[in-house]
Amino acid sequence: MSLRITVIGTGYLGATHAAAMAELGFEVLGLDIVPEKIEMLRRGEVPMYEPGLEELLHRHVAGLEGSTGRLRFTTDYAEAAAFGDVHFICVNTPQKHGEYACDMRYVDSAVTSLAPHLTGPALVVGKSTVPVGSADRLARTIAGLAPAGEEVELAWNPEFLREGFAVQDTLHPDRIVVGVRSERAEKLLREVYATPIAEGSPFVVTDFPTAELVKTAANSFLATKISFINAMAEVCEAAGGDVAKLAEAIGYDDRIGRKFLRAGIGFGGGCLPKDIRAFMARAGELGADQALTFLREIDSINMRQRGQMVELARQALGGGPFLGRRVAVLGATFKPDSDDVRDSPALNVAGQIHLQGGQVTVYDPKGMDNARRVFPTLGYAESALEAVRGADVVLHLTEWREFRELDPAELGEVVAARVILDGRNALDPERWRRAGWTYRAMGRPTA
Ligand SMILES: NC(=O)C1=CN([C@@H]2O[C@H](COP(=O)(O)OP(=O)(O)OC[C@H]3O[C@@H](n4cnc5c(N)ncnc54)[C@H](O)[C@@H]3O)[C@@H](O)[C@H]2O)C=CC1
Numbered sequence: 001m002s003l004r005i006t007v008i009g010t011g012y013l014g015a016t017h018a019a020a021m022a023e024l025g026f027e028v029l030g031l032d033i034v035p036e037k038i039e040m041l042r043r044g045e046v047p048m049y050e051p052g053l054e055e056l057l058h059r060h061v062a063g064l065e066g067s068t069g070r071l072r073f074t075t076d077y078a079e080a081a082a083f084g085d086v087h088f089i090c091v092n093t094p095q096k097h098g099e100y101a102c103d104m105r106y107v108d109s110a111v112t113s114l115a116p117h118l119t120g121p122a123l124v125v126g127k128s129t130v131p132v133g134s135a136d137r138l139a140r141t142i143a144g145l146a147p148a149g150e151e152v153e154l155a156w157n158p159e160f161l162r163e164g165f166a167v168q169d170t171l172h173p174d175r176i177v178v179g180v181r182s183e184r185a186e187k188l189l190r191e192v193y194a195t196p197i198a199e200g201s202p203f204v205v206t207d208f209p210t211a212e213l214v215k216t217a218a219n220s221f222l223a224t225k226i227s228f229i230n231a232m233a234e235v236c237e238a239a240g241g242d243v244a245k246l247a248e249a250i251g252y253d254d255r256i257g258r259k260f261l262r263a264g265i266g267f268g269g270g271c272l273p274k275d276i277r278a279f280m281a282r283a284g285e286l287g288a289d290q291a292l293t294f295l296r297e298i299d300s301i302n303m304r305q306r307g308q309m310v311e312l313a314r315q316a317l318g319g320g321p322f323l324g325r326r327v328a329v330l331g332a333t334f335k336p337d338s339d340d341v342r343d344s345p346a347l348n349v350a351g352q353i354h355l356q357g358g359q360v361t362v363y364d365p366k367g368m369d370n371a372r373r374v375f376p377t378l379g380y381a382e383s384a385l386e387a388v389r390g391a392d393v394v395l396h397l398t399e400w401r402e403f404r405e406l407d408p409a410e411l412g413e414v415v416a417a418r419v420i421l422d423g424r425n426a427l428d429p430e431r432w433r434r435a436g437w438t439y440r441a442m443g444r445p446t447a
């Protein structure tokens with residue numbers, strides 16, 4: 001009989017994982033503690049924007065016309081425990097308020113809610129990003145709570161999906177990493193991932209701490225690449241060089257690679273920033289803080305980028321205060337193809353200028369509702385054209401395709417001044433300059 005899978009926590013990661021597991025052919029039960037989210041999912045509605053996810057839900061959610069019926073949702077832990085052979089933990093692990101450390105309360109709560117109902121054999125699989133050592137601790141918690149005793153096991157299987165590509169990354173992962181303590185756990189996870197393994201995804205089997213560390217190491221490396229190129233942008237700026245050319249040229253070296261070398265206002269989102277901070281905090285607890293002091297610099301280079309964008313905008317307005325000046329901001333999400341505004345550099349820049357008295361108007365293709373919720377006092381417009389109307393300067397802060405396809409001549413008709421600052425190095429400078437705009441980007445020559 002095919003495995004039955006539960007997915008606990010149905011946010012960006014969990015909703016995608018649940019739908020993908022159904023797509024792979026399993027019977028799946030998704031669980032969340034937010035009833036409204038579960039109601040939406042039952043109707044086949046995605047609580048966030050993720051390309052391709054709604055189609056996948058419609059293909060599998062039970063009760064929807066033409067669906068396979070393999071995917072159901074609940075808020076009931078007893079039901080989930082009775083249903084599943086494998087239980088994936090996909091709840092959030094945010095940064096603690098006022099600290100660098102990871103807030104484990106949601107993972108702890110998920111595990112302590114599930115374990116007392118586990119009366120038969122089960123594999124609990126952690127997917128959330130956690131500080132190294134958590135899996136060992138949670139295995140002991142489960143052993144103390146699960147009535148089925150040793151028949152219940154824990155494994156750690158970190159997730160590497162990117163928002164905007166979540167469905168593709170889950171169905172065709174570039175690697176699957178599992179931390180296990182028994183052959184039984186490995187065998188079950190090989191069964192869960194049989195399809196991607198057969199299609200060639202490498203399957204890396206290791207211990208708990210290594211599995212946990214692979215995740216934080218990967219995100220730290222990605223953050224390092226971005227801050228490295230942003231540091232180069234600062235030097236290019238001072239020396240009159242062009243960071244985009246520099247990135248292209250170093251990227252031809254296979255050992256360096258071209259990806260993740262786009263200079264700009266830096267990284268944000270619900271993962272990279274909090275993960276490098278939690279990693280530093282955990283290393284400190286382990287007495288290995290010296291090993292990760294470089295991450296403090298990575299973080300501070302990243303945060304500096306936002307301030308530099310604000311300064312660039314100030315210079316573009318003649319160097320004076322923002323008071324009464326009209327600033328259009330294109331983009332609110334932390335990256336394109338997502339509605340996620342968690343720790344978004346774009347909103348941060350918009351917010352800084354607003355707090356300094358600028359009249360900021362923001363437009364984003366998918367992030368407006370979330371942006372309004374987080375920053376209700378900013379001005380919002382229903383289109384890019386509306387946002388730039390009367391603007392003294394236009395800031396391009398999230399590289400949506402829609403913004404690359406804007407017509408600079410059309411926008412030029414409605415702005416007060418044709419000045420665009422490209423915080424993502426993603427627009428074609430020549431297109432804008434030909435239409436009479438002053439184009440500026442960090443680390444690029446001015447003309
Ligand atoms: N968003 C992403 O692209 C990726 C996220 N991750 C990691 O996955 C984890 C989840 O991240 P997101 O999905 O972005 O977070 P999220 O905040 O979008 O979703 C978390 C979900 O868990 C639910 N939840 C909280 N406590 C619960 C409990 N006790 N029982 C059941 N449900 C509960 C929340 O209601 C929410 O729906 C984090 O550890 C994150 O670092 C890893 C790879 C990619």
Ligand SMILES: O=C(O)[C@H]1O[C@H](OP(=O)(O)OP(=O)(O)OC[C@H]2O[C@@H](n3ccc(=O)[nH]c3=O)[C@H](O)[C@@H]2O)[C@H](O)[C@@H](O)[C@@H]1O
Binds near residue numbers: 159161262267269
């Ligand atoms: O742990 C996680 O949750 C995920 O975090 C990141 O994925 P994600 O946060 O979706 O976004 P990225 O594509 O990594 O972008 C992160 C930030 O870096 C910025 N970035 C990216 C690339 C670049 O060259 N320059 C740059 O500034 C983006 O604009 C964005 O703000 C990782 O890429 C995923 O592998 C990982 O699973």
